[in-house]
Every structure is written in C-alpha cells, then in structure tokens.
Amino acid sequence: MNNIVEMRDIRKEFPGVVACDDITFQVKKGEIHALLGENGAGKSTLMNILFGLYQPDQGDIYLRGEKANIANPNIANDLGIGMVHQHFKLVHNFTVTENIILGLEPTRHFMINKKTASARIAELSKRYSLNVNPDSIISDVSVGMQQRVEILKMLYRDAEILIFDEPTAVLTPQEVRELMKIMRGLIDEGKTIILITHKLREIMAIASRCTVIRRGSVVGTVNVADTTEEKLAEMMVGRTVLFDVEKGEGKPGKEMLQIEKLTVEGTGGGHGLKDFSLTVRCGEILGLAGVDGNGQSELVEAIIGLRRANDGRVLIGGQNVTALSVRDRIQIGMAHIPEDRHKHGLILDYTVQENLILKNYFTEPFSRKGILDWNYIYGHAERVIRDFDIRAGEGAHATARSLSGGNQQKAIVGREIDGNPDLLVAVQPTRGLDVGAIEYIHKRLVEQRDQGKAVLLISLELDEILDLSDRIAVIFNGELVGIVNVDDADENMIGLMMAGGKKEVSA
Amino acid sequence: MKTRVRVKKDFTMSLFAVLLGMLAGALLMLVTGSNPIENFYYLFRGGLMNIERIGNTLATATPLIFAGLSVAFAFKTGLFNIGGAGQMLIGGLCATAIGLTFSWPKPILLTVIVLASLFGGALWGALPGVLKARFNVHEVVSTIMMNWIAYWSVFYIVPQYFKGPFLETESQRIPEAASLKIPWLTSLFSGSYINLGIFLAVVCVVIISIILERTTLGYELKAVGYNRDAASAAGINVNRNIVLSMAIAGALAGLGGATFYVGFASNMQIGVLPSQGFDGIAVALLGANSPWGALAAAIFFGLLHTGKGFMSAMTVTPPEISDTIIATIIYFAATSVLIERNWNRIKQYSPVALYKKVRPGGVDSTAGGEQ
Amino acid sequence: MRKWLALFMIVCFLFALVGCGDDAPPPAADDDENGDVVDEAELRVGMVTDAGTIDDKSFNQGTWEGVQMAARDFGLETRYLQPGGTTEADYITEIGNLVDAGFMFIVCPGFKFETAIYDVQDRYPDAKFVLIDGYPHAGDWDPVVKENVVSIFFTEHESGFLAGLATALQLGEGEVGFIGGMEIPPVQKFSWGFQQGVLYANENYDTNIVMQAENFIYEGTFENVAAGQQLAAAMFDKGVDAIFAAAGGVGIGAINEAKARAAAGEEVWIVGVDVDQYDEGIYETGKSIILTSAMKYIDVATYDMIQAELDGTFPGGEILTFNAGNYGIGIPRENPNLDPEVVELVDEAFKAMQDGTLVVSDEQGDLFR
Known part of the structure; x- marks a missing residue:
C-alpha cells in the first residue's frame, strides 16, 4: 500500500449540479500526480474536499492507509496536506516571514519571536532552493516569488502532500520553468505533489501520472510516459480536439x-x-x-x-x-468581449437570462415602456443557451456565478454575437x-x-x-x-x- | 426575476434567524432569572391580544416598513443608506410644515403632505447620491452627515417657525385635517394609532417590488448594484443610477417620516433622531432585502416593540432587560446573512436531515437513484 | 422548507399553550373581573418614565423614589415602564400596558405626558393618574383635568431663587452660568428664579456675581451626557465659577466635568437640580462639587398622592402647586458646602416667600433666556 492519498467514491452535489460523481482517486507517495479536466469538471471541488474546505456528501478519504475525517483546513494542515491556491492568500504589507507564520506565531512571553521563524524560513528556502528573502515585503516581490512564499508556507507547516491549483496561470514562461525545477526538488526531498491543471504541456513536462476528470467523473488515470498531449486532450474533452x-x-x-x-x-x-x-x-x-x-x-x-x-x-x-x-x-x-469577464463582462448575481439582455434590455421586444417581458427574455435566453451550448445547472435561471468559467465566457460571447x-x-x-x-x-x-x-x-x-x-x-x-x-x-x-x-x- | 426557490430559501433563512433570535432572547431571560415561556407569552399577547393592540403593532411597524424598504432598495442597488433617520426627519419636517401652515380640506392636504415628504426625503437621499457619483464620497459617510444636518435643521426650524405657545422643543400639535389618522380607522381598531400610513406602506412595497422585478429601471439599478463596472461597460449610466437609487431610497424614508410625525406621533420633537431610521437596517437584513420581506420583518419588529411593555408590566423583567431582550432578538434575527453562509452545515444537523440519515432507504427523491 | 415552517408554528403554539395553561402570577390583564382581583388594599402603582432612564439622578429617579417609599410603607406592588420613544403614542402604549396589567394608579413625570394623559383619562376611567409638571390638555393648552387625574406643579422659580441666592452669597464674588436641558417651562423657571436670586443677593447683600447671556444655555435634551460635559468645560474655561445644571443627564455630564476639574485642584461648583445631588458630586477627596441643589420634593409629592389614594382622599380633578408655602420646594436640609450664615440668609428668604413678602416672578421679563 504505497498510496499516500486515497479518495474513495467521493460524491458532492451542489444545487443543480453533481460536482463529483463517485470519484475514486489515488496518489502514490513521492509522485507528481496531475489532475486534468476542463473548467467545471470537478477537479477543484475534489481538491477542496481533500483540503477540508468542503465536506463530501458521501465517500471516504484515506491518508497513508488510514481513514481520515478532514472537517476543515486546519485538520488538513495537521495531516500534512498543504495547498497553494490559484489566488494567493497573502497579506501584502507583511513581510514574507510574517505571512508564513501567520496563524502559528511562535511566541515567548507573549511576544512574537520572529527571529526563530525567520531563520527556519531561510533554512527551508535554501534547502529547496526557493531563493526567498524572509524579510522582503510581499508587495515588493514578483508574482513568481509570491508563489514561492505560498510554497514555503506549506513547507513551514511540514506539509507532505502539496496541492497546486493551476500554479502556472499567473506566471511568465521563465517563471514556469523555475517552478518546475522547484517541484522536482520537492519530490527529491520526499514530498508528494498533486497538480491541478488544464495545460497539457505542463503535464507532459513534469507529471508522472495523470488522472483525467470529465463532468464530475473520472475518465481514467494514465502514466504520462505512455501517453501524448492529443490523447490527454481527447480524454479531457471527450472527443478529438x-x-x-x-x-x-x-x-x-x-x-x-x-x-x-x-x-x-x-x-x-x-x-x-x-x-x-x-x-x-x-x-x-x-x-x-x-x-x-x-x-x-x-x-x-x-x-x-x-x-x-x-x-x-x-x-x-x-x-x-x-x-x-x-x-x-x-x-x-459595437460588441465587446471584455478581458475580465467577472469584472466587466457579467453581473455574477444576475441569472443567465438577465445577463443575456444586459445590453439591450431597454429595447423592444425585451421590454415595452419600461416593463420587462420576462416570457420573451426567457425564450431568448433558452435560444442563446442552445445556440451557444452554455451549460448551466438551472438553465436560464442559473446565476452567472454558478457557471464554470468556460460557460460564463460562452454566455458573454453568445450575448455579444447574438446582437449581430x-x-x-x-x-x-x-x-x-x-x-x-x-x-x-x-x-x-x-x-x-x-x-x-x-x-x-x-x-x-x-x-x-x-x-x-x-x-x-x-x-x-x-x-x-x-x-x-x-x-x-x-x-x-x-x-x-x-x-x-x-x-x-x-x- | 428571482426564482421561487431563492425566495423560499430566503424565507426559511429569515424564519430560522427569528427562531435563533428568540432562542437567544430566551437564554437572556433565563440568565436574568425570568421565565422565557411566560415572557414570550406576554410579549406576543401584548402585541396581539386585542384589535387595538394589533392596530398598534401595525402602526409601530409602519415607519419601520418604510425605513426597511429604503435600506433594502438602496442595498439592492449596491448602496448602503444609513441616512434613513435624517431622511425621515426631513420628510416629517416637510409634512409638519405643510400640515401646520395650510388649512385645506383633508384629502388635498394629505396628498400634498405625502408628496412633500416624498420629495423632501428624495432630496435628502439624492444629495449623498450626487456626492458619490461626482466625487466618489462614500454614501455611508455622507448619509450619516446628512442625518446630523437634518437633525440640526429640525432643531432650528421647528422652534423658530412651528413651535407651540409654551414649548420650545416641539412643534404645535398637528391639526386633525393634516393627520394621517382617520376616525373610521381609529375606531375600527378601537382607539389605536393605526393610520393611513400602513396602506401607503403596502402600496410602496408593491410599487418597489414591481420596480425591482419587472421594470428596466429596476434591472438597471440592480445591475449597477451588483457590478458597477460591468454595468458601465454595458452602457448603463452608473452615476445617474446611483443618484436615482439614493433619491428613491430617500423618498421612501421621507414617506416613513411623514407616517411617523403626522401619523404615529402628533407633533414633531426636536433633538431626536428617529431610531426607526437605523432599525430599518435590521428590518432590511431580516427581510433579505426584498420588499415583501421588509414588510414582514417590520411587522415582526413592530410586534416586539408593542408587546415589550406588556411583557415588562406582567412579569418581573425590568424594562431595561426587556429592551435588551428585544435588541438581542433583533440582532440575531438580522444575522440571517450568517445563517445563509452556514446553511449547508445547519441543514446537515437539522432534525429532518438526521432523520433521513438514520432511516435506511429514505424515500427522498434525490437519493433514489443511488447505488 | 415546509418543515421549518411547521416547526416554527409548533414552537409558537407551544408558547401559547403553555402560556394559557400557566397560572399567570399577576392577574391576567383582560380579566373581566379586574376590579375584584385588585381590591383597594392592594393598590398597584405604576410609573412610566419620561425621556431618560429611571436612574437619571433627577426627575424620573425622584418620582420613583417616592413610589418606592410608599411601597415600603404601605406594602404595595410597583412597576415602572420605559417607553420606546418620546411620542404621545409611545406614552399611551405604556400607560395602556400598565392598566392592562392591573396597575391602576399611575404616576407620569413630565410635561410630555400632558396630551397622553388627556387621552387616557377618558380611555381608562377606572385608573388614577398623577401628572407631574403638567396638566392634561388636547394640544391646545386648555386644561381638562378629569376626576381621576391630579396634576402637580412646582414653583421652580422659587427653588431656583433660593439656589441662586445661596450660590451668590457663598461665592461673594465671581461668575455663574446655567445649563438647561430642553427649553421647557419648568427648566426655564429654574433659570429665571436662579437669576433673580443672584440679582437679589447683588442688590441686598453686596455680592458681586456676574451673569452673561452667553452662559445661559439650553442643550436641548435631557440625555446627552457628553454634550453636558463639553458645555460645562467651555463655561469653566471662560471663567465661570458655578453652573446651575437643570438638565437631567446633561447635568450629569456637567457634574463629571466639575469633578474632574476639582480633582485637579480647580475650584468649580455645580448647583444641582430636582433632588439633592450632593452625593453625585463627590470626588476623590470625599468632598462634593455640588454647592447646593434647587430641589423639588417630587418624591414627597408622589408619596403624598399615593397616601391620599389609600386614604380615599385622592384630590382628583385638581391642579396642585407645591411651593415654599407647603414645603414643596427648597434647598437641601444639609448643605456641607454652604456656610451657616448663608443657610440662615436663605432660610430667611424662604420664610419671606412663605409669608408673601418676597415674590419671585415666574416669567422671563428682563432676564436671560
């Protein structure tokens, strides 16, 4: 039994969607295991369950062969699980050290003992060649460096199982290469890495095995050495890409x-x-x-x-x-597909049908004399949803927030193009x-x-x-x-x- | 358009919040050495035991409905209107000024009073809106300041122009013709202070819910409220909507002021910010920011306020403790947001869920397809 | 969802059930035989507070102490209620609560109850009301005092006069000021009487006390402690030696400021109001900054009315005035901060008031606001 993580028959439902449909997922000690899937396939949900942010509706988690009940992230930390989130969780006007010890400050006579912590961080940084200066202020360092601070945070807490959620999304190509080097270093030191990604190239470059998830179900787990980018893409999307x-x-x-x-x-x-x-x-x-x-x-x-x-x-x-x-x-x-779909493209708390009329709600036939015609709007939304293959749990009545990123973007594209x-x-x-x-x-x-x-x-x-x-x-x-x-x-x-x-x- | 599921969920949430509030209140009663069952019995009896008290409950609720509606409306459009108290004062001042100045027939006078308080409140709300739109002054700050401007304006204007012969601190009594109290309603509720305001409030609830759910105006206002950037990128005039939203919120509170000063009360006192302006925030929170929710929440709070005195009178609970109990209930009731956040966890431990868990092969439809 | 609703209903229902089954300790309010339950011997006395709290160290507290005194002496059940607001409707609501709960003798301190009492004297003909500092009217100041109401006034101007005289005589030389709460007749009369007392001392006893219009201020409320402190601080900074604070909670602020200054070695005084506030003014050294207090014997008046009701001599329908003549006002019996000679002179003036040789005006005339 060398599975350090084993998630058995995990099921998690959200209103209108089954995010995880009886997923079984095993990670061996000392490997880089990629978790591949489209946006909204359920990979983030699965990892949030492992990290204790969500509770599964059903199914069990075994760590090092023992059944674990991960009720919250603190327990996950105690069990040696660490996670680098896609959006870093750092306090910008704190130093690296302050950020890392946040929540478990070593104290002596009620005074935070930063020196001890700082020395330990420097040592960790050296051991994993992270090249982080413990005394820098977060707002002064690059995004790549911030990510390394997040990694240090996990290492400082003695994490053995490291979850990386889309770690390369924010990095430049050069920083990506650096990160990969760091990840290999971590493996050499006996850590285990779970890499959430949808970038095939990265999987091919660094992962040893890869589990593909599609619409909440596991498609399969493959050895990276035995596969190609095309095959992975096909597994992920369900057809030739x-x-x-x-x-x-x-x-x-x-x-x-x-x-x-x-x-x-x-x-x-x-x-x-x-x-x-x-x-x-x-x-x-x-x-x-x-x-x-x-x-x-x-x-x-x-x-x-x-x-x-x-x-x-x-x-x-x-x-x-x-x-x-x-x-x-x-x-x-003029039509506009904005760069930041959450900020400029959609009103996340509005439903899909409401978002689809964002630019022409005031014109007939969507409204007459200032009164909205919900029947027409619903029909219109149904048509756009069909035409543009927008997948939403509750259809036209789903809030935009509940949609996956891809479907949100489809909704925007649908709205903009549909206006001809x-x-x-x-x-x-x-x-x-x-x-x-x-x-x-x-x-x-x-x-x-x-x-x-x-x-x-x-x-x-x-x-x-x-x-x-x-x-x-x-x-x-x-x-x-x-x-x-x-x-x-x-x-x-x-x-x-x-x-x-x-x-x-x-x- | 809000889906039915969502409304139902909000309702459950608020109901749960109320229960939690009452539980907390009961705990406080126990701690202070009084009997919760007895206390609650007299609390509700005090608000409901006869037609007069029901009328008083509604009358107490009336300004709260308006204040709650005002906060909820502004909140729907992304603005936090803390200025309800000041807008009520100005609305009340306009109503009082007209009521004490003109002696027209009652229907005309009341119409003018209602319109004047509406516009007065609207102006008081629109000003922070303009400041926000033009200079990005946060509305929380400016509405609070407007409260004090209103407070001191009333402080100056009432004694200067509308005071009675002996008292420097309050206006003359509102003449019969200018009062929202009307004889048939008063006698229907056997001498209660219920007045036309309650009907006005219900009308406003209907209008506001139509505006929010069915009109392009409401669509725009909510769009701006939820996401200002996306709204402006979609061509919606954000600044205009901020001003408009604050003006409508102010108008609602202004109307509430009229119902309070020429309806519930019978003159205007200086040196008091009407607490309803602030209670409106709790009303809006408990009512999940929906107009009908605000109506229900306000009536519930009205019930508490009306029944409180009777509870103190019938039990050994001193009035200060009763106030604390009511405040606790309101405070907890207003935390329905928190409850929503933890809803799934709560559901997990609900009797229904536990029952489902222990019963093998539940007939629950969602679990039907398992295995 | 429906289950939650059901649960809620059940809980409500339970409350109602248990409540009904419960033998409620106080007799149920809507009992038709209300009169039987509450017999004369067990008079139940209620009080509704005016703006401010029951422990306001002046008006409400004075009234309540009178009620408590009577309760001790005659073994009565008492209760006070605090209205949710200060409108007539709020007052009537609380009076109604007391009546419904079987408290048929109700004391209401403050002019703000005038229109409320006008309303309830007809609405609850079986209940008795004592209205202090006001008389029932419909909003037109035309007194309508029914058989179940007694209206009590005090000659605040006389009380203020005595305090002003005492202050002037004790200081001999210096400046005095006045902080009022709301600008209402009783407070105004305190001020005018106080001013007359000071002027009387200046004319007849060669004192040299300065009064300036800007130091006669109404804060506007009876609650704003912080504002009272600020106003007092401003006056002391301008060189005022003693402030007459007739302002409820606002006065407490002034007292706090004076205590702080006295503790720091400054010599400042406050003249208390309504009740003997000496104890409120005690600071670290054990001394008090309360020079004296312009008292209205509210507690005594309240006590007397309750006693009269028990004796069957309740003076219903009357407007009573408590003045020097019937010992309804005055300065405290003990005045540790006044010299004996001063007390003597004040006593003389008090006697002169009683025999009518000294008349204090209750109107503004040439005085400050």
Whole structure:
C-alpha cells in the first residue's frame, strides 16, 4: 500500500449540479500526480474536499492507509496536506516571514519571536532552493516569488502532500520553468505533489501520472510516459480536439473601425496611448499583440467609450463616435468581449437570462415602456443557451456565478454575437479557459470574420494571435510598433516587436 | 426575476434567524432569572391580544416598513443608506410644515403632505447620491452627515417657525385635517394609532417590488448594484443610477417620516433622531432585502416593540432587560446573512436531515437513484 | 422548507399553550373581573418614565423614589415602564400596558405626558393618574383635568431663587452660568428664579456675581451626557465659577466635568437640580462639587398622592402647586458646602416667600433666556 492519498467514491452535489460523481482517486507517495479536466469538471471541488474546505456528501478519504475525517483546513494542515491556491492568500504589507507564520506565531512571553521563524524560513528556502528573502515585503516581490512564499508556507507547516491549483496561470514562461525545477526538488526531498491543471504541456513536462476528470467523473488515470498531449486532450474533452484553427482566406471589406491619432491618459503608472492609429476592416481579424500593460486596456476603454480621448478620433462604420457614450456605440454596432469577464463582462448575481439582455434590455421586444417581458427574455435566453451550448445547472435561471468559467465566457460571447454587431472587440477572449472552450470561442470568432464582421482581437497569448489573425498589429509603450500580415509573421519577429523593436512593414 | 426557490430559501433563512433570535432572547431571560415561556407569552399577547393592540403593532411597524424598504432598495442597488433617520426627519419636517401652515380640506392636504415628504426625503437621499457619483464620497459617510444636518435643521426650524405657545422643543400639535389618522380607522381598531400610513406602506412595497422585478429601471439599478463596472461597460449610466437609487431610497424614508410625525406621533420633537431610521437596517437584513420581506420583518419588529411593555408590566423583567431582550432578538434575527453562509452545515444537523440519515432507504427523491 | 415552517408554528403554539395553561402570577390583564382581583388594599402603582432612564439622578429617579417609599410603607406592588420613544403614542402604549396589567394608579413625570394623559383619562376611567409638571390638555393648552387625574406643579422659580441666592452669597464674588436641558417651562423657571436670586443677593447683600447671556444655555435634551460635559468645560474655561445644571443627564455630564476639574485642584461648583445631588458630586477627596441643589420634593409629592389614594382622599380633578408655602420646594436640609450664615440668609428668604413678602416672578421679563 504505497498510496499516500486515497479518495474513495467521493460524491458532492451542489444545487443543480453533481460536482463529483463517485470519484475514486489515488496518489502514490513521492509522485507528481496531475489532475486534468476542463473548467467545471470537478477537479477543484475534489481538491477542496481533500483540503477540508468542503465536506463530501458521501465517500471516504484515506491518508497513508488510514481513514481520515478532514472537517476543515486546519485538520488538513495537521495531516500534512498543504495547498497553494490559484489566488494567493497573502497579506501584502507583511513581510514574507510574517505571512508564513501567520496563524502559528511562535511566541515567548507573549511576544512574537520572529527571529526563530525567520531563520527556519531561510533554512527551508535554501534547502529547496526557493531563493526567498524572509524579510522582503510581499508587495515588493514578483508574482513568481509570491508563489514561492505560498510554497514555503506549506513547507513551514511540514506539509507532505502539496496541492497546486493551476500554479502556472499567473506566471511568465521563465517563471514556469523555475517552478518546475522547484517541484522536482520537492519530490527529491520526499514530498508528494498533486497538480491541478488544464495545460497539457505542463503535464507532459513534469507529471508522472495523470488522472483525467470529465463532468464530475473520472475518465481514467494514465502514466504520462505512455501517453501524448492529443490523447490527454481527447480524454479531457471527450472527443478529438483540433489544435489548429481551421480558417479560410479572409475577404477584407470596407473599414469598420478607424482609430485616428488617438491620445489618451494612462492609469496607475500604465502607459496611455500616444498618436495611436489603427484600422480594422470588415471580414478580417486584426490581432493586437503586446506585453501586458503597454496601453491595451486604455485602447479598449477608448474604443468602447469608457475612457475619454485627449486627442484624436475613433470612428465606427465611418461615424465619429469619439464623444458618444458606451450605449450609443453599442447601438451603432459595437460588441465587446471584455478581458475580465467577472469584472466587466457579467453581473455574477444576475441569472443567465438577465445577463443575456444586459445590453439591450431597454429595447423592444425585451421590454415595452419600461416593463420587462420576462416570457420573451426567457425564450431568448433558452435560444442563446442552445445556440451557444452554455451549460448551466438551472438553465436560464442559473446565476452567472454558478457557471464554470468556460460557460460564463460562452454566455458573454453568445450575448455579444447574438446582437449581430458589425464590430467585435475581443480582449483575451480565452483567458483561463480549457481546451474545449478555447476551441469553441476561436471557431466563433472566425465565423464572425467569415460573416463579414470586423474583429479586433487583443491578446497576450502570441499563439492565439498567430492562429486567428489576418493582420497583426503590435503595441509597445502606448504606440503602434507596426502592422504585419500573418503570412509574413513569425513568433520571433513579433516577439521582437513586442519588446519595442521597430519593424516597419506596411500592410 | 428571482426564482421561487431563492425566495423560499430566503424565507426559511429569515424564519430560522427569528427562531435563533428568540432562542437567544430566551437564554437572556433565563440568565436574568425570568421565565422565557411566560415572557414570550406576554410579549406576543401584548402585541396581539386585542384589535387595538394589533392596530398598534401595525402602526409601530409602519415607519419601520418604510425605513426597511429604503435600506433594502438602496442595498439592492449596491448602496448602503444609513441616512434613513435624517431622511425621515426631513420628510416629517416637510409634512409638519405643510400640515401646520395650510388649512385645506383633508384629502388635498394629505396628498400634498405625502408628496412633500416624498420629495423632501428624495432630496435628502439624492444629495449623498450626487456626492458619490461626482466625487466618489462614500454614501455611508455622507448619509450619516446628512442625518446630523437634518437633525440640526429640525432643531432650528421647528422652534423658530412651528413651535407651540409654551414649548420650545416641539412643534404645535398637528391639526386633525393634516393627520394621517382617520376616525373610521381609529375606531375600527378601537382607539389605536393605526393610520393611513400602513396602506401607503403596502402600496410602496408593491410599487418597489414591481420596480425591482419587472421594470428596466429596476434591472438597471440592480445591475449597477451588483457590478458597477460591468454595468458601465454595458452602457448603463452608473452615476445617474446611483443618484436615482439614493433619491428613491430617500423618498421612501421621507414617506416613513411623514407616517411617523403626522401619523404615529402628533407633533414633531426636536433633538431626536428617529431610531426607526437605523432599525430599518435590521428590518432590511431580516427581510433579505426584498420588499415583501421588509414588510414582514417590520411587522415582526413592530410586534416586539408593542408587546415589550406588556411583557415588562406582567412579569418581573425590568424594562431595561426587556429592551435588551428585544435588541438581542433583533440582532440575531438580522444575522440571517450568517445563517445563509452556514446553511449547508445547519441543514446537515437539522432534525429532518438526521432523520433521513438514520432511516435506511429514505424515500427522498434525490437519493433514489443511488447505488 | 415546509418543515421549518411547521416547526416554527409548533414552537409558537407551544408558547401559547403553555402560556394559557400557566397560572399567570399577576392577574391576567383582560380579566373581566379586574376590579375584584385588585381590591383597594392592594393598590398597584405604576410609573412610566419620561425621556431618560429611571436612574437619571433627577426627575424620573425622584418620582420613583417616592413610589418606592410608599411601597415600603404601605406594602404595595410597583412597576415602572420605559417607553420606546418620546411620542404621545409611545406614552399611551405604556400607560395602556400598565392598566392592562392591573396597575391602576399611575404616576407620569413630565410635561410630555400632558396630551397622553388627556387621552387616557377618558380611555381608562377606572385608573388614577398623577401628572407631574403638567396638566392634561388636547394640544391646545386648555386644561381638562378629569376626576381621576391630579396634576402637580412646582414653583421652580422659587427653588431656583433660593439656589441662586445661596450660590451668590457663598461665592461673594465671581461668575455663574446655567445649563438647561430642553427649553421647557419648568427648566426655564429654574433659570429665571436662579437669576433673580443672584440679582437679589447683588442688590441686598453686596455680592458681586456676574451673569452673561452667553452662559445661559439650553442643550436641548435631557440625555446627552457628553454634550453636558463639553458645555460645562467651555463655561469653566471662560471663567465661570458655578453652573446651575437643570438638565437631567446633561447635568450629569456637567457634574463629571466639575469633578474632574476639582480633582485637579480647580475650584468649580455645580448647583444641582430636582433632588439633592450632593452625593453625585463627590470626588476623590470625599468632598462634593455640588454647592447646593434647587430641589423639588417630587418624591414627597408622589408619596403624598399615593397616601391620599389609600386614604380615599385622592384630590382628583385638581391642579396642585407645591411651593415654599407647603414645603414643596427648597434647598437641601444639609448643605456641607454652604456656610451657616448663608443657610440662615436663605432660610430667611424662604420664610419671606412663605409669608408673601418676597415674590419671585415666574416669567422671563428682563432676564436671560
């Protein structure tokens, strides 16, 4: 019996959904075990049960062969289980040491003894080559470093079983490589790692075994050495996945979005825009590439009407909209898939049907003389849910909050495309989504292009830009570096331009 | 549109909160050495034992309904209206001023009084709304300040213009024609202070629930309340909605002021912030921020307030302890939010769940497909 | 969901059942034979408090002490209730609660009960009411005192006069101020009487006491202790030596401020009100900053009314005035902070009031507010 963790027949229901449907899951001591599944498949729920945040409706958990009752995270800690959450739980104006000892401060005569703790943290950091300075303030260190503080937190509490929830989502490629090195180091020291992810490449790179979960059930557990990315993807999604986007020749038509010498102010130290000009035509996808924080947010806000232009103009369909409100622009034919779907895309406490009318609730037939027609709205929602394959436990009446990330995004895409816009501004439309959802959204964006709509795609993922765009514009420091045709572009060239290297190619 | 399930859940939650509150109250009674059963018996009897007391319960509840509705409405739109007390004062001041100045026929006078208190309260609510929209001043701070502006305005205006011949501290008595009390209603409830305000309150509950559930206005207001950023990205004018929401909340509290000062009471006293303005927060919490919930919660609180004195009179519980008991019940009742958060755990240990657990092969439909 | 509702109903029902089965210790309120249950010998005396608490160290407390005194002497059951607000409706509610609970003799301290008593004297003809500092009227100040009501007034101006005189004589030289609660007749009369007393001393006994309009202030409530402290602090800072605080809880704030200053070595005084507040003013050294108190013998008046009811001589329908003539007002018998000569002179003035040679006005005239 070398299973350090064994979860048997775990079942967990939430109103309208079965998050875990009799899942049995075993982890061997000293392995990196990946838990793969689409968003909403139930992997986070399963791990939250293991960590004591949820109680299973049924099923048992065995740790080191003994039955365990994990009623809360404190018990999980005592049993040697640690978890690095996707969103770090750190106090920003505390030092590394203070954050790590939070909750189990070593005291002497009621005074917190930070020195002892600090020394121990330094020693741990050295042993696992984490390279963390115990005295740094959290707000001063990088995201990658913060993650290592979270890892140290677990190690400080003598955790043996480490759960990583989507650890690479917030890291740069370089930081990802570092993390993997750290994880291998942890294994060498006898720890066991459970890695929650939907990124196939990472599993192939680091995990020894992988359990795939789909819609609350285990599809299977495989040795990573015996499988391929394609096979894993198929297990996860339930069908063959196309990694490349199928896309025919574009037929660019008249100019839909024209940005002329636009200058706006930046916020919070970010770059504004300086003399920025760009044109998006009907029937094309224009990809805007750039490192985060180079003026993309300001550009989007200026286009949709949330930010005032200091100088220059924005035209939609030839009409000057610079001074128009958001609503006016929407009515002219602008649609927007926002970068942050929770913040800007959805009203999470509204139901799906309410979210689907967010931009046209005031028009007939959704409402007449200020009175909403719920019957019509419900029918409309049912249709969009069907057309866009939005999966929600209670259908049109489910709150947006209860939907998985992918389905939330589908709801947004459904709402925006269903309005039949002429211009679609899509910002990071696949951020945080799983393979199946990404594929779906990409298909829809291309479909829009093929229907003769203008699509402005703003993304930080170079792959996405290269896959989808007809033309690629690069932004750096609030200025347009250049525009290239996708056929003339490659990763290196765009990468150079993103770093500010001028490459004047007219398109 | 709220689903039925959700409403039902809120209702259960609030009911549970009330039970918990009463349990806590009972504990306090035991600790202070009185008999909880006897106390509760007289508490409810005091609020319900005859038609007059039922009328008084409703009359006490009336301003609470408005205050609760005001807080709940603002809360639905993401704003925390602590200014109920001040808005009530201003509404009451407008009502009192008109009632003492004009001697029109009762129907006209009452209509004008209601409208004036509505607009007065609306203005008092809209001001913090404008400050929030334009300068991002937090409404909690500005509404509290508006409370004191109202307090001192009344302090100055009433003695200056509306005082009686001998008293510096209260207005003249409201003339019969300007009072929301009407003879047939008073005699129907055998001399209770019940007044037209209760009907006005029910009408407002209906209107507000229609606004919130059925109109584009309510849709917009709630959208802004739940997620300001998403609302503005969707083209909703957030600032306009903040001002509007606060104005409506203020108008409701203003109406509550009218029902209190020219309905329940018969003149206006200076130097008092009406406690109903703050109790409205508890009413809204217990009522799960729904208009009908606020109505029910306010009547429950009205019952407690009305029955409290009788409880003290019939038992050895001193009035200060009764106040504490009532406050405890209200406090616990207002924690339905906490109960909601821990609902699943509570359900696990509920008698029903325990019963299901011990009974093998339960007929529960959800467990039917197992194995 | 339905199960919870059922549970709730059951609990409510249980309360009701047990309550009904219970032989309620006090006789049930709506008993038709109310009169039989409460016979004359067991008079049950109730009191409803005015704004402020039962231990307000002045008006409510004075009344309640009178009730308690009578309860001790005659073996009565007593109870007080505290209204939820200060509107007429709140007062009537509590009076109704007392009546329903069988307390048929009810003492109400404060002018705010005037319209409430007007209402309940007809509503509860079997109950007796004592209204202190006011008379029943319909809101038009036209007195309507029914047979079951006695209305009691005190000559606060006389009491204030004596306190003012005592203060002036004791200080000899200095400045005095006044903090009132609400600007209502009894408090105003205290102030006007106090001012007349000081002026009388200045004219007849060569004292040199300064009074300035800005130091005659009404706080506006009887509850705001903090405000009382602040007002007192401001006055002391301006050089006032003694403050007459006729302000309930606000006065307590003034007393606290004076105690703090006296403890720090400053010589400041407060003149108490309604009851002998000497004990309230005692600070660390064991001395008190209460120079004297302008008293209304509320407790005595209350006691007398209860006794009269027991004797069958309840003066229903009358408006009584308690003044120097019938020893209804005065300064305390013991005044540790006053010199014997001062007490003597004050006694002289008291006697002059009694025989009518000294008349104190109860109107503002040329005096400060």
